[in-house]
Amino acid sequence: MKRLLLLLTMAVICLSLFSNVAEAKRFGGGNSFGKQRTLPAKQAQAAPRPAPAAAPAPGGNRWLGPLAGLAIGAGLASMFMGGGMGGMMGPLLMALLAAGLVMFLLARFRKPQPSTMQYAGAGLPVQDSPVYAGGAGSAAPQGAANIPPDFPVESFLRNGKMSFIRLQAANDRRDLDDVREYTTPEMFAEISMQMQERGDTPQKTDVVALNAELLEVAVEGNFSIASVRFTGQLRENNGAPENVDEVWNVQKDLRDDKSVWLLAGIQQVTLQ
Secondary structure (H helix, E strand, O other), X not given: OHHHHHHHHHHHHHHHHHHHHHHOOOHHHHOOEEOOOOOOHHHHOOOOOOOOOOOOOOOOOOOHHHHHHHHHHHHHHHHHOOOHHHHHHHHHHHHHHHHHHHHHHHHHHHOOOOOOOOOXXXXXXXXXXXXXXXXXXXXXXXXXXXXXXXXXXXHHHHHHHHHHHHHHHHHHOXXXXXXXXXXXXXXXXXXXXXXXXXXXXOOOEEEEEEEEEEEEEEEEOOEEEXXXXXXXXXXXXXXXXEEEEEEEEEEEEOOOOOOOOEXXXXXXXXXX
C-alpha cells in the first residue's frame, strides 16, 4: 500500500508540472495553418542570426521546475516511508538534483540571447487600421520583384511588427476581442480553439528580437494578399530565447474601401 501511494504521488506531481511545459505556447503555437502560399525563391534563404550576447539569467530553463518537483516528491516519499524502498530515496534524490544542475548548465551556455530589443515601434500604439495599415512610408525598392513600386513598404512592415507583438500579448492574456480585430474569421476560430485547449495554463511571451521582410504582394480574386516573413527570437515563460522564422499571410478585401489587412495564415519556414 505504501509503495502504491508513493507511485501515485510522484505520478500526480509529474503530470501537473509537465503539463505546463507541453501546453503553454506562443501565438499560433509554432505551427502552419490558415491561408498557405507558394512563396518567392528568397523564402529558402537562411534568415540572419541575431548577434550572440550574454546567456539568460539563472532560472530560465523550463525543465528546472519539473525536476525540482520530482526531487520534492522523492523527499516527501522518503519522509513517509521507513526501511525497504524508503532507503532508496537518498540516492534517487541526489540523482534528480544532479540532473537538474546539468540541465541548468546546458541551458545557460547553449543558447545566446541578443543584448537589446531589435524591433521597431516598441511602446507605441498601433496606428491607423488594424494589422498592416497603409500611410506614409518609403515605397518598394526600384525593380523589386512581386511588390508594386508604390507600395509603402516601410510603414507596412513597421505596423506589421507592432501587430506581431500585440498578438503575442493578446494570446498571453487570452484576449479574444483583440485577436478577432486582427484576424480573418477562419484564423480567429483556430486561435480560439488553441486557447481553449490551453485551458488555464499561464503563458508569457517576450519578443527578444524581431525582423520583418516583405516577400510578395499579389491580387487573388477580390483580395490583395501580402506575405511578410518574421525572424528573430522569442522567450516563452521566462525560458531561454528560441528562434522564430515564419511567414504571415495577410489579406485585404478590395471590394470594401474601409477594409483593413487581416491575418489569414501562418507558414513555418523550413529550409531545404
